[in-house]
Amino acid sequence: MKSLSGRMTSMGRQCTKCDNESIIYQKYSGMHLCKKHFVEDVERKIKLTIRKHYNINRNETIAIALSGGKDSTVLLYILNKIFGDRPDINLVAITIDEGISGYRLDTIQKSKELTDNLGIKHVIRSFADEYGMTLDELTQKQRSYGACSYCGVFRKKLLNKTAKEEGATRLAIGHNLDDEAQTILLNHLKGDISRLVRLDPPKKIEGLTLRIKPLRSIPEKEVALYAIVNELPMDFSECPYAHEAIRGEVRDMLNEFESKHPGTKHSLLSGFQKLLPILAKEYPPEENKLNECSVCGDLCTGSLCQACKLLGYE
Amino acid sequence: MKSLSGRMTSMGRQCTKCDNESIIYQKYSGMHLCKKHFVEDVERKIKLTIRKHYNINRNETIAIALSGGKDSTVLLYILNKIFGDRPDINLVAITIDEGISGYRLDTIQKSKELTDNLGIKHVIRSFADEYGMTLDELTQKQRSYGACSYCGVFRKKLLNKTAKEEGATRLAIGHNLDDEAQTILLNHLKGDISRLVRLDPPKKIEGLTLRIKPLRSIPEKEVALYAIVNELPMDFSECPYAHEAIRGEVRDMLNEFESKHPGTKHSLLSGFQKLLPILAKEYPPEENKLNECSVCGDLCTGSLCQACKLLGYE
Known part of the structure; x- marks a missing residue:
């Protein structure tokens, strides 16, 4: 510390x-x-984000995507602090075991420790059971894309499926301010306006659990400090698969700019918040025009979902 | 070269x-x-920008803001190449002498050489005649803001006034792709959406000459190379007043990103072009609600124009 x-x-x-x-x-x-x-300060800002952006009603079930890293650990801890005593709000943690040797088992251990301490239901699902192979095996077999592409698509799919099975009305994700600001900046640099809108679809889409990001206004460093001062059990190790190189560049660029012009990450996010309602009218999120995947039946934009495409179905 | x-x-x-x-x-x-x-390639892209974004009609007078630097020199040269033989289109170059010792006289010399060569009417106006003092004198007396703040406001005001006196229907400015991409990125980083819209007001505003930026799709390096291969007379010296520090940082950041991800400047601009028509509906450019300045009578948003405010009128 x-x-x-x-x-x-x-x-x-x-x-x-x-x-x-x-x-x-x-x-x-x-x-x-x-x-x-x-x-x-951290808890006040998170409560404000929830009140301002996510209208949590009575009798909701909030699923929390729990990797065991600092962000999702803090997210679960704080959501439990806010909603844990509410008899009408149900919390359930979902951990996805992608099957990454030498990495995921440690973080699962930490996440179990946390949900045991807090007395929160914990559902652990694995790529091996769901897709018949671990991420390690999958990336050995399929080499068209990087490991992160497969992992992102399959993890999201399994998270959504599990959240639905648990009757969740929300799926909370641990993205912090740095994650959000990097994604916003990256999409501006790419000129990708429709992806910018999909970053935070404002409306509920039938058949999909609405994603919420209660940590989006908290800088990454403060999430880490919050975890440390509250002595939360968590794993600080990094995923052995390389992350998208371009995101690392955007992160470094943004950190340097933030250090010279404090508040830049916040203003990138607030500019995006001003853009979003205006853009959403012209760029309806693609989830609005969803079909059922012809292989697995999941909602998707074309005739095949991204996961089934990656698995080689035509 | x-x-x-x-x-x-x-x-x-x-x-x-x-x-x-x-x-x-x-x-x-x-x-x-x-x-x-x-x-x-350069000329084709500039013609395309003019055709796509600026609908030049018959019997127009295009004023060109000519500093004598590479950008405005190339701008005047190419506009003369495109419109010089059109009897219904009138070109007039306007140079503003801000009164910056050891700098501006050289660039004025170069700009005269160019307009003489091309046979284009050249109007030179000075801060000294218009405002009663040079920029050097002004920044000695007024120290509330940096020289660039005074210079920007007063130059723009005098350019607009002179363009109007010359009966111009357009005021062409030499901003290149780098200038545009930097400004767009800077406004995203600041979360300043309304300033983003004002960067390129889509509609004509009564009482103001419509600005056009024909070089906006050409990278700075290519503007310089175009000037060199065409052996255009120009001055490469830099203004002795320091430029906005933050813009230099954005320039370096963007150049580094562009070198790793070629096309980034173009995609920043194309993203902005997609945003603009959507945003313009919700953020009408402030020139839509203009009043007359109570001191000088120029159009402005409040009761005093920016120049009269900087001159100390209350």
Whole structure:
């Protein structure tokens, strides 16, 4: 924790809101915050995001995509803090075991520890059971695309299916501010306006569980610090498959710009929020015109879903 | 020319379209082009921009903002090539002498050389005559903002006024692809959607000469190469006042990204073009709700125009 909060250059300073020692300096807000006020700040912003963007009603079931990494761990912990005492709201954690040797078993272990501690139902589903092979095996056999392409499509499909089976009305994903700002910037750089709209479809689509991203206004560093100060069980290891190279470049670019112009990630997101309702009228999310996949019956835009295409069906 | 085309790594290669030696490699198109085909390519794209975005009618007068730098020099040269023989289209070059010692006189000399060569009417107006002081004097007296803020506002005002006096129906500005892509990216990073729309107001506004940017699809390097291969008289010196620091950062960031992902500047612009008509409906350019400035009578959004505000009127 020392090195992380040290990087945020607030060690030894007093909290802007009380007499306690600060553990973080938020350059974008100009505030030094102690542990108590930092935790309050994060939770207040997440509650605000939920209230402003996601209208959670009575008798909802929220499925949480739980990988065991810092983002989804914090997400589950906070959603339990907000909704855990509500008898009419049901939480269920879903972990997907893609079958990545030397990596996924550790994170599953951590995620189990968390759901056991919190007393939350935990459903674990695997690529092996669902698709007949692990991601490791799949990428050995199919080499047309990178591992991340297969993993993304198949994980999303299995998450959606499991959420539906659990009767979920929402599927919560742990994307933080950095993830969102990177995706927005990347789509601007690519000039891909329709994908920008699909990033946050504003309407519920029949047959699909509505995705929500309660951490979208919290910078990645603060998600990590929140996890550390709350001593949440989690795994910090990285997936052995290389991530999209272009996203790494956008991340570095954005981090450098943010450090010189604090608040840039926030303003990228807020610009996107202004664009979204206007664009959504002209670019209806493609999920609005869905058909059933001719192989597996899942909803998709063409006659075959992306997963069945990747599996080689024609 | 050698070093410039050398940087574009095409020396000694054959033109994609003929047997001649290539002088440029366009990474974004994958083409090697000889001098003849490069010049054709630039001119074809500029004609396309004019046809697609700016509907030039009969009996128009196009004023060209001519600083004497590479962009405005190429702009005037090409507009003269396209419209010079049309008896119904009138071209007039306008140069603003801001009064920047050791800089502006050289560029004015170059711009005179060009308009003399082409036989185009050339109107030179100065800050000293119009506002009673040079930019150098102004920035000595007024220190609330940087020189570029004063210069931008006063130059734009004098350009508009002179264009109107000359009966211009268009005011052509030499912004190239790099300028446009930087501004678009900067506004995305700032989340400033209304400024994004004002970058290219789609409609004519009563009392203002419509701005056009025929070079907007041509990368800066190619504008420079076009000027060199056509041996146009121009000044390569830079304005001694520092430019906006943030724009330099965006330029470097974008150049680095473009070199790894050729076509990024083009796609930023094309994304913006897709956004613009949709956004313009919801964000009418502020020029739609204009008043007359209570001091100088120019059109502005409040009761005072930006120039009169900077001059200290309340």
